[in-house]
Amino acid sequence: MEFETVIGLEVHVQLSTNSKMFCNASAAYGGEPNEYIDPVTLGLPGALPVANKRAVEFAIMLGLATNSEIRRFNRFARKHYFYPDLPKGYQISQFDEPICERGSVEFYMGETKRTIGLKRIHMEEDAGKNIHDSRTQASLVDLNRAGVPLLEVVSEPELRSPAEAAAYLRSVRQLVRYLGVSDGNMEEGSLRCDANISLRPVGQLKFGTRTEIKNLNSFKFVERALEYEVARQMALLKNGQEITQETLLFDSVSGTTRPMRSKEESADYRYFPDPDLPPVVVEESWVREVESTLPKLPSKWIHDLVSEYGLSLYDATVLTGEKAAVEFFNEVVAACSNAKAACNWVTSELFGSLNKEGLEIEKSPISAKALGELISMVDSDALSGKMAKSVFEEMFSTGKDAATVVAEKGLKQISDDDSILAIIKREFDANPKQLAGYLGGNERLHGFFVGQVMKATEGAANPKKVNDLIKQEAERRKG
Amino acid sequence: MSDLASLSVSEIRSGLDAKKFSCAELTKACLDKAERLSSLNCFTLLTPEHALKEAYAIDALIKQGKSAPLLGVPVGIKDVICTEGVRTTAASKILGNFVPPYDATVVRRLKTAGAVSIGKLNMDEFAMGSSNENSAFGPVKNPWNPEYVPGGSSGGSAAAVAARICPITLGTDTGGSIRQPAAFCGIVGLKPTYGRVSRYGVIAYASSLDQVGGFAHNVKDCALVTQAICGEDPNDATSAKRAVPDFTKALGRDIKGLRIGIPKEYFVSGLSPEVSEATRKAISVLEGLGATTVEVSLPHTDVAVSVYYILAPAEASSNLSRYDGIRYGHRAEGQLDLKSIYSKSRSEGFGKEVQRRILVGTYVLSAGYFDAFYVKAQKVRSLIVKDFTDAFASKCDLIVAPTTPTPPFKLGEKSSDPIQMYLNDIFTIPVNLAGLPGMVVPCGMSPSGLPIGLQLIGRPWDEETLFSVASAYEGATEWHKKAPALAA
Numbered sequence: 001m002e003f004e005t006v007i008g009l010e011v012h013v014q015l016s017t018n019s020k021m022f023c024n025a026s027a028a029y030g031g032e033p034n035e036y037i038d039p040v041t042l043g044l045p046g047a048l049p050v051a052n053k054r055a056v057e058f059a060i061m062l063g064l065a066t067n068s069e070i071r072r073f074n075r076f077a078r079k080h081y082f083y084p085d086l087p088k089g090y091q092i093s094q095f096d097e098p099i100c101e102r103g104s105v106e107f108y109m110g111e112t113k114r115t116i117g118l119k120r121i122h123m124e125e126d127a128g129k130n131i132h133d134s135r136t137q138a139s140l141v142d143l144n145r146a147g148v149p150l151l152e153v154v155s156e157p158e159l160r161s162p163a164e165a166a167a168y169l170r171s172v173r174q175l176v177r178y179l180g181v182s183d184g185n186m187e188e189g190s191l192r193c194d195a196n197i198s199l200r201p202v203g204q205l206k207f208g209t210r211t212e213i214k215n216l217n218s219f220k221f222v223e224r225a226l227e228y229e230v231a232r233q234m235a236l237l238k239n240g241q242e243i244t245q246e247t248l249l250f251d252s253v254s255g256t257t258r259p260m261r262s263k264e265e266s267a268d269y270r271y272f273p274d275p276d277l278p279p280v281v282v283e284e285s286w287v288r289e290v291e292s293t294l295p296k297l298p299s300k301w302i303h304d305l306v307s308e309y310g311l312s313l314y315d316a317t318v319l320t321g322e323k324a325a326v327e328f329f330n331e332v333v334a335a336c337s338n339a340k341a342a343c344n345w346v347t348s349e350l351f352g353s354l355n356k357e358g359l360e361i362e363k364s365p366i367s368a369k370a371l372g373e374l375i376s377m378v379d380s381d382a383l384s385g386k387m388a389k390s391v392f393e394e395m396f397s398t399g400k401d402a403a404t405v406v407a408e409k410g411l412k413q414i415s416d417d418d419s420i421l422a423i424i425k426r427e428f429d430a431n432p433k434q435l436a437g438y439l440g441g442n443e444r445l446h447g448f449f450v451g452q453v454m455k456a457t458e459g460a461a462n463p464k465k466v467n468d469l470i471k472q473e474a475e476r477r478k479g
Numbered sequence: 480m481s482d483l484a485s486l487s488v489s490e491i492r493s494g495l496d497a498k499k500f501s502c503a504e505l506t507k508a509c510l511d512k513a514e515r516l517s518s519l520n521c522f523t524l525l526t527p528e529h530a531l532k533e534a535y536a537i538d539a540l541i542k543q544g545k546s547a548p549l550l551g552v553p554v555g556i557k558d559v560i561c562t563e564g565v566r567t568t569a570a571s572k573i574l575g576n577f578v579p580p581y582d583a584t585v586v587r588r589l590k591t592a593g594a595v596s597i598g599k600l601n602m603d604e605f606a607m608g609s610s611n612e613n614s615a616f617g618p619v620k621n622p623w624n625p626e627y628v629p630g631g632s633s634g635g636s637a638a639a640v641a642a643r644i645c646p647i648t649l650g651t652d653t654g655g656s657i658r659q660p661a662a663f664c665g666i667v668g669l670k671p672t673y674g675r676v677s678r679y680g681v682i683a684y685a686s687s688l689d690q691v692g693g694f695a696h697n698v699k700d701c702a703l704v705t706q707a708i709c710g711e712d713p714n715d716a717t718s719a720k721r722a723v724p725d726f727t728k729a730l731g732r733d734i735k736g737l738r739i740g741i742p743k744e745y746f747v748s749g750l751s752p753e754v755s756e757a758t759r760k761a762i763s764v765l766e767g768l769g770a771t772t773v774e775v776s777l778p779h780t781d782v783a784v785s786v787y788y789i790l791a792p793a794e795a796s797s798n799l800s801r802y803d804g805i806r807y808g809h810r811a812e813g814q815l816d817l818k819s820i821y822s823k824s825r826s827e828g829f830g831k832e833v834q835r836r837i838l839v840g841t842y843v844l845s846a847g848y849f850d851a852f853y854v855k856a857q858k859v860r861s862l863i864v865k866d867f868t869d870a871f872a873s874k875c876d877l878i879v880a881p882t883t884p885t886p887p888f889k890l891g892e893k894s895s896d897p898i899q900m901y902l903n904d905i906f907t908i909p910v911n912l913a914g915l916p917g918m919v920v921p922c923g924m925s926p927s928g929l930p931i932g933l934q935l936i937g938r939p940w941d942e943e944t945l946f947s948v949a950s951a952y953e954g955a956t957e958w959h960k961k962a963p964a965l966a967a
Contacts, residue, residue, distance in 0.1 A: 039579075039580065039581050042806060043801040043806070044561075044579065044580070044581075044807070045561060045567065045569065045574065045577065045579070045682040045683075045801070046560070046561045046579070046583055046678075046679065046680040046681050046682045046683070047679070047680075048678060048679050048714060048715050048716065048717075049716070050713065050714060050715075050716045051716065078797050080797060080800060080844075082800070082803060082821050084803075084805045084817070087801060087805075087806060088800060088801045089797075089799075089800020089801050089803060090797055090800055141805065141806075268845055268846045270796075270797075270841065270844035270845060270846075270849075271844075272793065272797070272844055272849070272853060275685075275686035275687035275717075275794055276683075276686050276716065276717060277716055277717075278716055278717060
């Protein structure tokens with residue numbers, strides 16, 4: 001029997017607001033333990049939460065970017081459980097009335113566009129961290145993270161493979177980074193993921209029994225954990241065994257999943273509306289105001305790059321990985337009007353050099369305008385492609401613009417016919433044997449002479465002209 | 480010199496300004512009286528050092544000619560309200576020696592107005608109770624007769640004012656915890672409209688019902704302390720963005736033609752004859768002052784106590800989750816695993832009544848019971864709100880009613896029967912459920928010499944009418960002048 005994989009993801013996105021979800025303490029990452037705390041974060045007696053307007057705005061932004069329905073009256077609910085990293089004994093979250101519902105996320109698997117439905121996006125606060133100090137055998141609590149705003153993005157169970165789940169997660173990350181609502185940093189926990197997974201016979205509508213894998217904190221782990229779980233469930237089902245509905249943890253060292261202690265999952269959270277927080281009313285005018293601040297999103301960029309600039313879907317996908325990259329590319333095009341060349345330069349030379357130096361594109365030593373100018377020089381035959389590459393390297397290491405580098409190095413392309421012809425004649429005369437062969441019809445020797453001329457000019461000769469003039473001179477000599 | 484501790488706010492202000500006595504002398508007099516009457520057990524903590532330091536600073540300000548509404552006026556703060564650097568316990572063992580690093584907004588506002596806090600007032604643990612017998616610090620005694628309860632939960636706040644230890648105190652009222660002790664102690668008390676006063680720094684019992692208010696010997700002093708604490712607070716999302724009127728301007732206003740609603744459901748069997756008679760006499764006085772009376776119906780009165788004892792414990796069970804022994808307060812001793820730290824610390828730290836309400840609240844919020852209890856109670860709550868809205872919409876400008884079914888009861892009399900205890904709040908609870916302002920003024924004495932209080936219930940945000948009617952009534956009667964013998 002063939003089985004179909006059914007996956008749904010719950011992604012926690014930590015928002016990059018200055019202050020926490022319900023108080024003025026800093027929401028920064030890191031810090032000395034318990035540096036970013038105040039009476040509200042500590043859950044001191046008498047402390048009260050006040051909702052962070054910016055965090056609500058971020059939720060509206062992600063809602064708009066995913067075509068979600070935005071709820072007008074938003075209530076916060078308390079979710080109760082005891083744990084030392086949860087100071088109040090409850091987490092303020094949203095329960096049956098999330099701020100966003102019925103949205104979707106688009107991405108490409110190769111050439112195929114996938115649209116994955118979103119059940120909901122809701123606002124909540126993060127918990128702190130428990131740290132076990134093995135030296136003193138003590139459990140320590142750091143509440144810096146407690147109260148940092150989160151959005152929980154819950155997909156429909158529409159993902160059909162571990163690779164697709166990872167691609168979906170990447171596109172959620174891409175989206176929140178475009179919007180500037182989160183840095184999406186999985187290592188720092190700004191993006192965290194739980195995965196629900198089940199198998200069912202192909203053609204069957206009813207879902208199979210699912211398991212949930214908690215706390216997947218890298219793209220690689222999401223894929224590996226799901227692959228392991230697919231194989232595990234498949235083996236059980238093929239053996240005629242049943243899947244137990246349970247919550248699992250992924251052990252990245254062994255590459256396997258194992259059940260969490262059942263105690264940790266069977267909880268009655270006793271949700272009820274938080275009486276300290278009046279409903280947050282999201283007026284239509286507020287939504288429109290937020291909408292006007294949205295940047296151009298990846299799906300729109302990809303569409304434009306393919307249909308207006310004639311780029312391949314692959315190139316468009318590579319360029320739109322980061323908002324800063326596609327915006328850089330767009331500026332390059334504005335400066336040189338050659339989208340394909342701009343794409344090549346940005347995705348190969350620039351990305352390669354940035355990668356080698358470990359730099360973000362925002363820190364590129366070559367500005368978009370300067371790169372555009374360099375491309376224009378090639379397009380106007382002022383520089384050969386080969387020369388341009390060495391100019392690029394110089395620009396990258398010095399930050400100088402193309403014209404300056406060209407002038408300093410005297411790297412002007414030789415394009416006038418007379419100069420090039422003079423060199424060709426010289427090379428013909430210096431290599432009589434090869435010339436005889438070439439004139440006798442050995443076309444391979446054409447390349448030999450091109451090489452000789454380029455060598456003689458240290459690559460400065462316009463290759464197209466060299467090509468043409470060699471043929472012209474050969475014809476003359478034959479005739 | 481007469482007993483400084485017995486002076487009203489106006490007498491204190493004019494005495495200080497005229498340099499008849501200093502703030503330090505006054506503060507010492509109040510502290511001394513508190514010591515002398517320590518058997519009443521009004522305070523969980525007296526703070527003479529803090530108080531005198533502040534008093535000396537205020538004397539310096541007065542010398543410079545500074546003035547403020549409560550400048551130099553000694554106050555007491557219910558121990559459920561956080562005071563920076565001063566132990567705050569909610570009269571519970573679970574808070575241990577908790578010292579807040581911050582002042583509640585109401586405390587900050589009292590300080591800004593110039594008041595001097597002499598200490599923290601005893602109460603029912605976490606403000607849960609109607610007799611002040613549920614305190615980890617022991618019960619408060621009624622100054623009129625120490626065999627009787629002062630009411631609760633703000634028993635210390637009421638008793639300290641009645642015993643003339645200080646002129647004004649702060650209390651909180653979730654189901655009657657200001658009004659019932661004010662009635663039992665023969666003083667004035669006001670629970671403002673929900674949202675009028677910030678709850679920031681007030682240890683939560685039931686967040687949708689809790690409200691801070693003041694106790695005083697007379698209506699004017701009550702207006703002054705209320706004025707000082709009201710107003711929007713950015714730290715409390717439930718505090719209202721509304722301008723606060725000048726309450727003293729409402730004092731002495733003519734009440735002629737005001738329509739007073741008398742809720743028929745409040746005058747039923749179970750209301751003791753002495754309370755009934757005192758209330759009816761008070762109503763006649765108001766009629767004599769030109770007010771008209773009309774019978775109104777609040778048909779859901781009989782289910783208010785049930786609704787309250789679902790919603791308040793539900794919120795309490797959640798609000799009290801933070802007392803887990805991890806970050807502050809009491810933690811059970813010994814090498815314990817996490818679950819035992821929670822269960823032992825909480826079992827040891829919370830008193831019996833608090834545990835009862837946590838259990839009830841946890842139950843009504845549990846899966847499978849939530850709709851039948853919590854959701855249903857919220858629906859009935861909205862019917863109770865509507866009862867008042869309807870009455871105020873067409874029939875009356877305020878409602879006058881008894882505060883409690885009976886005069887004060889004896890210590891121990893009801894403590895073994897929680898239902899009897901809960902029913903004592905039958906006339907005060909609906910006001911909290913509807914979020915209305917409620918005021919109590921003394922209106923009589925029982926045959927055994929214990930006070931009876933009249934309850935005035937206003938439209939939302941209309942504390943002014945309550946002050947007008949209360950001051951008119953006070954002007955026509957002598958009850959507010961009576962003080963317990965031991966206060967002399």
